[in-house]
């Protein structure tokens with residue numbers, strides 16, 4: 001039952017486009033979606049946003065808890081039965097194998113309230129250190145680099161509208177034209193000035209925005225961005241384009257960085273990245289022109305084993321140019337999930353407590369414990385990052401019970417065959433979701449939860465701006481909110497501390513818990529957030545009016561200086577390009593969101609992109625006897641993916657692209673490995689060596705050697 005129009009934001013990505021939900025005029029639909037004027041999306045939405053309300057009425061929704069019966073089938077049961085079973089299994093596992101035998105896997109799509117409560121539930125009600133979340137797959141390298149350089153990590157340290165006056169924007173490994181379509185409105189001025197620089201091994205829809213004088217597309221070999229950035233920094237310094245006054249006044253470490261880039265002369269960079277020297281020089285000079293220059297990174301450069309160092313190199317370049325915290329530009333990373341920013345601030349990360357506090361910091365523990373009404377010593381220490389957590393499923397001294405909130409790990413984690421095997425070894429897998437995702441289908445207990453339009457809450461968008469999610473409609477009977485589920489389980493486990501079921505009071509508690517932390521929300525409240533004319537950028541300490549622009553007066557390190565951290569690149573030896581061996585990069589399509597658990601259930605989106613297609617250059621395809629639309633196999637070791645090919649001139653001949661939105665035999669993550677960045681724990685989703693062959697044997701030529 002709809003009460004009135006709800007001013008809310010999209011359920012999907014971090015742009016958090018503003019929308020209005022109103023009672024539907026169509027038969028069989030509950031809600032209509034309207035774009036709403038807001039500084040980020042200016043009334044625009046993408047296809048996913050426009051169709052988002054269809055999921056409210058989806059016949060595929062789960063509306064009752066499900067549990068395995070004696071034949072192993074998932075069947076509807078009462079909430080009492082399901083929650084008692086979960087609490088009983090958790091208690092047994094704790095008693096027999098210790099608190100760390102129970103783990104929680106969270107998600108960057110959860111509201112701040114749910115993310116906060118989940119972290120508290122893990123530490124207080126379960127007493128486990130084993131909590132991490134899918135943001136580890138998404139934001140962790142850029143976050144680690146930001147913390148290291150600035151002492152603080154907020155995706156964009158400035159409002160998105162600042163880009164509107166930029167004359168140069170360099171985007172590395174980001175395809176906003178598909179991943180955040182209304183974002184491209186903010187690139188208009190830079191395109192007009194011929195200053196949009198897009199670095200992507202594919203001529204992505206974003207790269208095409210540089211056509212017709214809009215700027216420049218740079219097409220390096222996948223994974224060579226670190227070298228590219230070291231090379232650009234080399235040129236900037238060699239040509240005297242750096243801002244020495246800024247470097248001396250606002251940073252430390254320049255000398256070491258200067259030395260570390262000295263051997264990356266342009267010709268050497270060209271030989272490693274494939275980017276011609278003249279283009280390298282043109283980019284360096286353009287970036288130094290100094291009329292509003294922004295450097296932005298996305299998953300394409302971050303989801304690598306050297307992702308933290310690559311983001312660091314992008315930050316170093318921005319600092320050398322004197323951009324960060326100046327009125328003349330900046331550096332940012334584009335947060336991905338709806339609450340990718342807030343989700344990493346309030347305690348879902350294995351090493352963090354609310355307010356972006358370190359779980360190893362005695363003062364932080366004392367403060368948070370006092371808000372939670374428990375002894376600091378009762379809080380567990382740091383856990384392990386997501387990939388390690390998944391590797392420990394069912395292992396000796398590993399995790400035996402896993403609670404999943406907001407992630408479809410058997411589609412989206414690296415090496416999904418290993419993840420599946422780990423889940424099968426568990427004694428208990430509990431999945432909270434709206435749909436029976438591929439992960440839910442493997443669970444012992446599935447708990448149906450409310451969707452975005454059915455709940456109150458807050459989300460923190462890619463600018464670090466806290467937004468209100470407002471309820472437009474009651475959930476179907478049988479569905480419960482995650483806050484209610486956590487409260488019921490905490491009660492059954494005899495937990496200390498309060499677990500409120502009301503989003504507003506959880507938010508008030510979160511604000512207190514975050515007080516004095518880096519991500520301080522203590523000056524915020526639902527009442528304050530309901531006033532759209534007063535935007536709420538964190539840090540927002542009590543009595544302040546928030547912080548739209550960070551770093552203007554100093555960085556968050558004790559000495560207020562930014563750190564330039566010298567990073568090293570390893571010389572690259574590309575895979576031998578013969579017998580169908582190519583580099584696989586994975587990523588996104590406009591129509592689907594993440595593991596596809598939601599968007600594959602929207603008929604219009606599924607019809608537009610019903611299956612995964614491997615994008616391949618026609619020249620490579622011809623050598624291998626692959627036709628447009630023909631079936632191909634991609635393999636790595638024992639693992640293989642079967643899908644159709646799509647011939648495209650937009651990709652390098654040595655590279656193929658596969659979206660990761662599909663499950664089963666089309667799942668790109670059958671091929672990715674559990675290789676992670678040593679600093680952030682981020683998996684290498686963007687570079688895997690695979691062998692491809694045509695499954696359409698009739699068209700395979702006799703000799704396939706390149």
Ligand SMILES: Nc1nc2c(c(=O)[nH]1)N[C@H]1C(S)=C(S)[C@@H](COP(=O)(O)OP(=O)(O)OC[C@H]3O[C@@H](n4cnc5c(=O)[nH]c(N)nc54)[C@H](O)[C@@H]3O)O[C@H]1N2
Nearest residue numbers: 173174175179222223298299300336337587588590593594
């Ligand atoms: N439609 C849609 N939108 C989304 C999402 C979605 O699933 N679907 N997810 C949201 C989330 S969680 C995220 S994290 C963001 C991600 O947003 P993006 O970072 O824009 O998305 P990706 O497609 O993963 O990667 C971007 C680009 O990186 C390129 N790339 C791959 N390897 C390399 C490399 O080695 N170097 C360089 N320079 N580029 C490379 C790819 O070709 C791709 O075009 O999108 C958000 N928005």
Ligand SMILES: Nc1nc2c(c(=O)[nH]1)N[C@H]1C(S)=C(S)[C@@H](COP(=O)(O)OP(=O)(O)OC[C@H]3O[C@@H](n4cnc5c(=O)[nH]c(N)nc54)[C@H](O)[C@@H]3O)O[C@H]1N2
Nearest residue numbers: 134137138405406407408412432437586594595597660685
């Ligand atoms: N190969 C490859 N793999 C990748 C990437 C890549 O580029 N390439 N990108 C990675 C990135 S950046 C990300 S962010 C991950 C994302 O991948 P996932 O973590 O799998 O994210 P989603 O598909 O959004 O899964 C969210 C699930 O939770 C449900 N859900 C949504 N909101 C809520 C909620 O509020 N509560 C609960 N309980 N459930 C909810 C949805 O229905 C869905 O089933 O994938 C990563 N995997």
Ligand code: SF4
Nearest residue numbers: 010013016017046049
């Ligand atoms: S760009 Fe992102 S937030 Fe905006 S409508 Fe599309 S999915 Fe939703």
Ligand SMILES: [Mo]
Nearest residue numbers: 137138336337
């Ligand atoms: Mo992401």
